[in-house]
Amino acid sequence: MTEKVLASWKEGSARQAILDFLQATTTPGAAFVDVADRIATFDNDGTLWVEQPLPPQFDFVFRRWEEEVKADPSLAAQQPYKALIDRDREFFEGLAAQDPQVVATLLEGFARSWAGTTPEEFDAQVREWTRTVKHPTLGVPYVELVYRPMLELFDLLHASGFRVFVCSGGGRDFMRVLAEETWGIHKENVIGSAAAYTYADGKLVRSRTLLGSLDLGSGKPEHIFAQTGRLPVLAGGNADVDIEMLQSARFALLVQHDDEEREFSYTKGAEASLTKAEALGWTVVSMKNDWATVF
């Protein structure tokens, strides 16, 4: 490569830690990692793109549910529609906390809206959303709110013989629409929470049931193993629901949202992971101090 690697990263300890780790794992020696084992995994919301004021997929889901309430106002009295209309943030945060009742209610809501759809139909809905919807305060389509430094890290990892996977609590099929164009990786490198599909009469159709665990917390290493047969050598995340994935990796990056000028500044949902980072020597990436360019 003639271009500078990690060009949007400022010189500093985070950038250097990444370069040192990749140097060590790809050079004969004690820390060398076989090419076959070179798996890197990254959370999506808040790690690869903006997750404030809400993870973008919620925007997609909520628009659908608002349409459904418009078509049938009686839905407004029942969950998850009620939480949406009441702007009940606590309810939706119950998903990250894996509150069983919230999870069940949301899965029931997803099933109501999307069970019976084909991959092509769902894909078209997501594409329409990416094409037409803009972030409420930053004013550009969500796909323009992917962090450039992380895409450069993908490039460097690929050049170092790693296979890069995105592994998010969000919907696998939602994210796969973004895989090739936005991240430059194939759909099969995207891992996430997913409905089971059934194949009949030559057609795949989405069912009402979840396939395996939610891809959050301990579900992350479970999904990564199911998809790849391995645990990651390098992993990147930004939240408490990423802790198990980061612990399962040899090298962990934790993105810290501390840049209220260019992005957002918050630690909510990441308190435990920031504590772990210090205790376990994870590399904390300060968006403010480590990134010369964010988008």
Next chain:
Amino acid sequence: MTEKVLASWKEGSARQAILDFLQATTTPGAAFVDVADRIATFDNDGTLWVEQPLPPQFDFVFRRWEEEVKADPSLAAQQPYKALIDRDREFFEGLAAQDPQVVATLLEGFARSWAGTTPEEFDAQVREWTRTVKHPTLGVPYVELVYRPMLELFDLLHASGFRVFVCSGGGRDFMRVLAEETWGIHKENVIGSAAAYTYADGKLVRSRTLLGSLDLGSGKPEHIFAQTGRLPVLAGGNADVDIEMLQSARFALLVQHDDEEREFSYTKGAEASLTKAEALGWTVVSMKNDWATVF
């Protein structure tokens, strides 16, 4: 490539059909396929290696169950041990037919033997088996009974920009041990029936439950979609349990076991697929007439 492609294939209609299809899909024109969509999937038992007198994984499983009966003779009276001791072929063929009772009994047997094991433990058991066990009549380790023409087809597909996946009713984790060394593909390119694993205390442990459907019949396109987000452009199989996968592909190869001299000659379990092949214009590969070399 300077070496001849598909060198172990005889000149003939099967070889030519493959070359023509790959030419058409990779050259601008009506049949062109985007690189992102170039997925090829292959069944394992009977498509990539010998499945007579039994799919090799049964040999692995049966040896384990024989040891268990030796340690606890009372097991001999209960299924699936009884079927094993009685050499009850019909019972095990119920798996391919997805007889619900046989499936449940076998899954219970697998759970009894392997629930609670880590990936490293299971991997070591399979490696020991591949290293020490020989095919009962051909007298060589099973990994030497992989069909060379199919590995050459993998090479050609890779050279044509395809990602190659193995998709078998057999155990995903069993096959993944073979992936890199035997097939030259990564573990994440191996799809199969699989137990769910749980992650706790920094460790993955195999559970008692199946993750999703059995990877047989309609389960094959379901598993392929779950793993890759696509259906295959090209698929290869040899049995009735491959029909749905072959139908989901644009180009289907059906391996016909008609070479009793170099391999085995049988149509049992493939009757319906041979009829479909004729009706739908699939490319039938005669092991006897289309392959100059088998192993």
